[in-house]
Amino acid sequence: MRICGVVSEYNPLHSGHVFHWKEIRRRLGADCAIVCCMSGDFVQRGEGALLPKHLRARAAVEAGADLVLENPAPYALQSAEGFAGGGVRILSGLGVLTHLSFGAEDADEGWLREMASILLEHDTVAATLVQLKTGVSYAAARERALFARMQERAALVQKPNNILAVEYCKAVLRQGLALELVPVARQGAAHDGAPAADHASASWLRQQLRQGSADAALPYLPASSAAALTRALEEGTALLSPERLECAMLSRLIRLEPEELALLPDAAEGLEHRLHQAIHTGRTLEDIALQAKTKRYALSRIRRMLLCAYLGITAEDAAVPAPYIRVLAMNERGQEVLRLARKRASLPLLTKPAHIRRLSPEAQRCFALEALACDLYQLALPGWQRFSPGSDWRQDAIRLSAPAEAE
Numbered sequence: 463m464r465i466c467g468v469v470s471e472y473n474p475l476h477s478g479h480v481f482h483w484k485e486i487r488r489r490l491g492a493d494c495a496i497v498c499c500m501s502g503d504f505v506q507r508g509e510g511a512l513l514p515k516h517l518r519a520r521a522a523v524e525a526g527a528d529l530v531l532e533n534p535a536p537y538a539l540q541s542a543e544g545f546a547g548g549g550v551r552i553l554s555g556l557g558v559l560t561h562l563s564f565g566a567e568d569a570d571e572g573w574l575r576e577m578a579s580i581l582l583e584h585d586t587v588a589a590t591l592v593q594l595k596t597g598v599s600y601a602a603a604r605e606r607a608l609f610a611r612m613q614e615r616a617a618l619v620q621k622p623n624n625i626l627a628v629e630y631c632k633a634v635l636r637q638g639l640a641l642e643l644v645p646v647a648r649q650g651a652a653h654d655g656a657p658a659a660d661h662a663s664a665s666w667l668r669q670q671l672r673q674g675s676a677d678a679a680l681p682y683l684p685a686s687s688a689a690a691l692t693r694a695l696e697e698g699t700a701l702l703s704p705e706r707l708e709c710a711m712l713s714r715l716i717r718l719e720p721e722e723l724a725l726l727p728d729a730a731e732g733l734e735h736r737l738h739q740a741i742h743t744g745r746t747l748e749d750i751a752l753q754a755k756t757k758r759y760a761l762s763r764i765r766r767m768l769l770c771a772y773l774g775i776t777a778e779d780a781a782v783p784a785p786y787i788r789v790l791a792m793n794e795r796g797q798e799v800l801r802l803a804r805k806r807a808s809l810p811l812l813t814k815p816a817h818i819r820r821l822s823p824e825a826q827r828c829f830a831l832e833a834l835a836c837d838l839y840q841l842a843l844p845g846w847q848r849f850s851p852g853s854d855w856r857q858d859a860i861r862l863s864a865p866a867e868a869e
Contacts, residue, residue: 466562495795551784
């Protein structure tokens with residue numbers, strides 16, 4: 463049985479994601495099982511997802527995925543390297559994965575493997591550290607270090623999807639996994655561009671939805687995603703209220719001392735003091751992020767740190783390897799994958815949250831952080847009056863019927 467893993471966010475699930483699944487099955491066979499490791503209610507950009515995780519997971523299975531696993535917040539809210547590494551560890555922890563697929567602007571497996579290998583070499587790491595001392599961002603330092611080896615090809619690693627593609631390859635190499643890679647060329651719209659060739663970027667779709675232009679976005683979503691979004695908008699369970707989230711975050715941030723900020727993921731070289739000052743002089747979250755940002759510390763990094771501070775996630779939490787595999791949704795083929803995984807998995811499998819109490823303190827801590835993130839997410843929704851504390855502790859895996867036909 464061919465089982466292909468995909469690390470994802472599906473924020474929102476759109477036609478490009480369905481194309482990705484179709485391409486996997488075109489190459490590997492129609493009966494290939496697709497297993498997705500998906501971020502929860504908060505995503506790698508350092509913001510809340512458009513839809514709650516269980517709605518996104520259900521929509522993914524209804525649209526063609528077979529099994530959706532959770533990428534817990536301590537790993538989903540990391541840099542590209544941490545995000546990719548955490549997702550790959552969870553997928554490989556099943557013990558049954560045969561392939562790993564991802565999108566890329568330059569979907570050449572040979573180039574991607576070569577780039578990943580070079581980035582892991584001691585000389586490249588050392589050269590990157592030398593460049594960092596000049597005050598540039600990590601991305602710029604890495605590109606300068608690579609230029610000496612690859613000349614103009616070094617710039618390719620700066621493309622948005624290539625960045626993650628290389629990180630997935632690095633994770634496979636670093637974790638010593640015998641997985642076949644299935645890179646798929648990005649189709650249609652550019653990463654942040656307008657719709658093209660029947661596809662729209664997730665960034666463009668989020669912008670339309672947040673501006674109230676759902677009619678412009680819905681044609682680019684598969685039926686299951688469009689239905690879930692439409693229903694959630696009517697019920698007030700989609701699109702976080704920016705004002706509610708910002709007020710809640712600010713009320714938490716102003717109580718934190720530099721010593722507490724120093725415990726955050728990516729806190730280094732006195733950044734906690736810069737962040738503390740920005741928190742007490744900035745009037746909004748964007749003010750704080752812009753004041754704390756430097757050439758060295760990118761805006762995305764600052765935003766993730768602020769969100770981790772709000773959610774109570776520390777560097778120690780992020781450093782603990784994923785301690786379990788939680789199932790969010792599955793169909794019959796996904797259940798078959800799970801039956802195989804129960805015999806071979808290197809990590810405990812969770813389909814019922816109650817079972818977390820049987821696991822290690824590290825696992826319980828990770829689940830508690832994810833459950834808290836779920837609660838805080840719900841409190842920022844337009845329909846927050848329906849909030850049910852601790853709902854994540856009661857949400858079992860969603861089981862659907864036969865595998866769906868990808869649209």
